[in-house]
Amino acid sequence: MSDAVRCTGRDIRKEFDRRSVFRGVSFAVERGETLLVTGRNGSGKSTLVKIICGVLSPTAGGVTLEVNGATSPDARLHAGLVAPYLQMFEEFSPLENLQIASGLRGMPFDRSRAAGLLERVGLAARLHDPVRTFSSGMKQRVKYAFALLHEPRLLVLDEPTANLDDEGIAVARGIMAEQRRRGALVVATNDPGDVETFERSVDLNAAG
Amino acid sequence: MPPGKPRPGSLLRSVRTVFLKDWRSELRTRYAVSALLMFVITTIAIILFSLGSESASADALSGMLWVVIFFASMSGLSRTFVMEEERGTTLTLQLAAPPAAVFFGKLLFNLVLVTGINAVTVLLYALFINGFVIRTMSIFVVTVVLGSIALAAASTVIAAIIARANTKGTLYPVLSFPIMLPLLLSVIEATRKASEGAFFAEAGGEFQLLISYIVVVVVSSSMLFEYIWKD
Numbered sequence: 001m002s003d004a005v006r007c008t009g010r011d012i013r014k015e016f017d018r019r020s021v022f023r024g025v026s027f028a029v030e031r032g033e034t035l036l037v038t039g040r041n042g043s044g045k046s047t048l049v050k051i052i053c054g055v056l057s058p059t060a061g062g063v064t065l066e067v068n069g070a071t072s073p074d075a076r077l078h079a080g081l082v083a084p085y086l087q088m089f090e091e092f093s094p095l096e097n098l099q100i101a102s103g104l105r106g107m108p109f110d111r112s113r114a115a116g117l118l119e120r121v122g123l124a125a126r127l128h129d130p131v132r133t134f135s136s137g138m139k140q141r142v143k144y145a146f147a148l149l150h151e152p153r154l155l156v157l158d159e160p161t162a163n164l165d166d167e168g169i170a171v172a173r174g175i176m177a178e179q180r181r182r183g184a185l186v187v188a189t190n191d192p193g194d195v196e197t198f199e200r201s202v203d204l205n206a207a208g
Numbered sequence: 209m210p211p212g213k214p215r216p217g218s219l220l221r222s223v224r225t226v227f228l229k230d231w232r233s234e235l236r237t238r239y240a241v242s243a244l245l246m247f248v249i250t251t252i253a254i255i256l257f258s259l260g261s262e263s264a265s266a267d268a269l270s271g272m273l274w275v276v277i278f279f280a281s282m283s284g285l286s287r288t289f290v291m292e293e294e295r296g297t298t299l300t301l302q303l304a305a306p307p308a309a310v311f312f313g314k315l316l317f318n319l320v321l322v323t324g325i326n327a328v329t330v331l332l333y334a335l336f337i338n339g340f341v342i343r344t345m346s347i348f349v350v351t352v353v354l355g356s357i358a359l360a361a362a363s364t365v366i367a368a369i370i371a372r373a374n375t376k377g378t379l380y381p382v383l384s385f386p387i388m389l390p391l392l393l394s395v396i397e398a399t400r401k402a403s404e405g406a407f408f409a410e411a412g413g414e415f416q417l418l419i420s421y422i423v424v425v426v427v428s429s430s431m432l433f434e435y436i437w438k439d
Contacts, residue, residue, distance in 0.1 A: 055302040057438060074306075081303055087296035089229065091236050103225025104304035106218020146300075 003068050005078070005153040005184050006030040007052065012061035014047050021047050022207040025061070029184045029200050031153075034176070036195055037188035039204030045188040046085065048204065049158045052186060053079045067153055075154070077105075080147030082140070083158035090132035094118050094142045097131060101146050117145040121171055136163040144175060153183040160187055161194050222305050226313020230288060231320070239291070244284035244325045251276045252332050263339035270399035273333050273340070274392055277326055277359070282381045285322060285363040288314045289371035298371070307434040311364070315426070318367075319360040326356050343405030351398040351411070354418040358391045361422055365429035368436050394418050 006028065013023040021044035029035035039045050050056035052063055054075030065075045072078055088097050098114035118127055121141035126134070131142060140163045147155060160176065161169045173196070179185045187195050234240055255272055264272070292298045301310055330352060334340055342348045366387060370379045398414040 050299075053303060055299060055438065076303060076306075079303075085296065086299055086303075088300065089233070089297055090295065091233055092229075100225060100229050101304050103228075104222050104301065104309070106221045106306075106309075108221075 003153060003183075004031055004066075006066045007035075007063065007075075007154050007184055007186070008066075009048075009052070009063045010061050012048070012051060012058045012063065014044060014051065014056075015059045022204050023060075025202060025204070025207050027200060027202050029186060031182075031184055032180055033200060034180060034185040034187060034195060034198040036198040036201040037186065037204065038190060038201065039207075040190075043204035044207075045204060046083065046158055048202070049081070049083065049156055049186070049188050052154075053081050053156055065154060077150075078153040079156055080150065080152030080154070081156045081158070082143045082147045082160060083156075084140075084162045085158075086143055088131045088139060088142050088146065091130055093126075093128045093130055094123055094145065095127045097142060098145060098149055101149050105150050107150060114145070114149065117148055118142075121145050122167060137165055137168055140164055141168060141171070144172065148175065151182075154186065155179040155183065156186045156188075158188045159191075159194075160189065161191065219306060219309055222309030223312045223316065226301075226305060226310055227316045230314065230317040234317075234321075240284045240287045240321060241325075243287070244280050244321070245328065247280045247283045248276060248325065248329045248332065251279065252329075252336060256336050259338060261338070266339075266400055266403040269337060269340045270403060271396050272337075273330070273399060274355070274396050276333070277329055277355070278384075278388065278392060279381070280325060280329065281322055281359050281363055282384060284325065285318050285360070286367040286370060286380045288318055288364070289367040293371040302437065307437045308430060310437060311368070311430055311433040314368075315360060315364045318364050319357060322360045322363075323353075323356045326352055340403070342402050344402045344408065344411075346408050347398055347406065347411045348402035350415060351395055351402060351418075354415060354422065355391065355395040358395075358418055358422050358425065359388070361425040361429065362388050362391065365425070365433065365436070368433060372436070390417065391421050394421070 008028045010026055012025040014021045025048065027035055037045050037048055047056065051058050052075070063075065065072045065078055067078055089100060092100065095114060095118065098117065099109045102109040102114070115127060118124060121144050123138065123141055126138070131139060134142070157176070160172050164172060176185055187198070189195065292301060363384065366380065366384050370383060373379050394414040394417045398411045401411045
């Protein structure tokens with residue numbers, strides 16, 4: 001995939017119950033680049049991540065996602081999210097979760113691609129076990145497969161190595177490197193070790 | 209067509225997936241069905257013990273049938289959205305599915321659930337409640353079918369609203385009652401006519417009201433749902 005992609009945030013402000021989380025946040029990230037979002041606990045990293053993915057409306061300002069020069073009306077179509085607060089459907093197996101993800105997005109289910117993704121994140125031996133029987137690290141791996149299934153132009157990672165062991169961290173780094181080649185990457189973290197290189201950054205401590 | 213782009217028929221596929229996800233989840237957990245059945249059995253048993261060998265009027269029995277159905281629906285139908293909120297999968301659905309697909313998928317699931325539960329309720333009610341006789345079956349069948357659709361439609365959108373509130377349990381029946389009042393009055397009246405042996409045409413007014421109610425609730429809910437769902 002070699003589509004051009006550009007995600008732009010302009011003067012974003014978010015308030016909850018009149019309490020300002022951040023204001024004046026602007027950024028741009030395009031194919032081949034990583035946007036690093038940092039800030040102390042409660043500075044609004046996860047809130048900004050949800051706004052970028054199109055599942056939370058900002059109080060003011062906005063985010064636009066352009067694919068091949070055309071603005072997408074729905075960021076959801078092109079974004080993939082991995083985050084600790086994102087939950088899988090735990091009564092289903094990882095393979096069933098990917099089947100559900102595929103169907104929810106209106107895509108036909110490609111079983112071999114789904115199995116390949118789960119193998120890549122190290123879950124080949126547990127394809128048919130319910131996710132509720134998984135450890136938190138294994139659930140994090142399922143989230144990577146879930147986010148990558150539709151080949152997102154924009155991959156958004158909130159605390160990308162949370163709960164992962166060394167092998168899982170290596171897998172996550174491989175996915176980040178690959179995403180930079182085929183699209184754009186947004187990483188929200190407080191751990192400097194999560195991101196090896198980044199081109200753009202937003203510090204939410206300065207936007208409170 | 210590149211991945212990520214909406215495909216023709218993709219909304220229908222999304223609706224089907226939401227419905228099947230909930231259906232399979234229910235088959236595995238039996239959460240809503242168990243709650244609904246226990247409520248129906250307990251309530252009918254209480255009515256049975258209260259009445260004893262007495263026989264209540266057709267008015268009262270019609271009203272009691274729909275009281276059982278209304279509160280059974282209240283105890284089970286909200287689960288579709290509350291469960292997603294409690295399990296933290298609301299965000300997962302928001303990310304992957306268009307809002308319209310979530311609404312119509314959940315509506316379809318609630319419709320199947322409420323139709324099944326209403327069939328069991330009516331069967332148990334007819335078997336055990338002394339004096340409950342249906343003389344015009346056509347009126348009764350149409351009433352139960354339209355009443356089930358209307359209940360599912362109203363409770364789906366109310367469930368979506370209350371799933372975001374902190375007081376989920378108490379808010380649901382409180383919010384539902386004024387919204388469902390026209391529906392309840394119509395189905396109780398139509399059931400009374402069915403038990404009194406009225407002609408089918410005599411229940412025409414109730415059926416028109418029920419159909420109008422369904423159309424208004426489904427159309428307005430589908431338009432409002434995106435705003436309820438997103439934030």
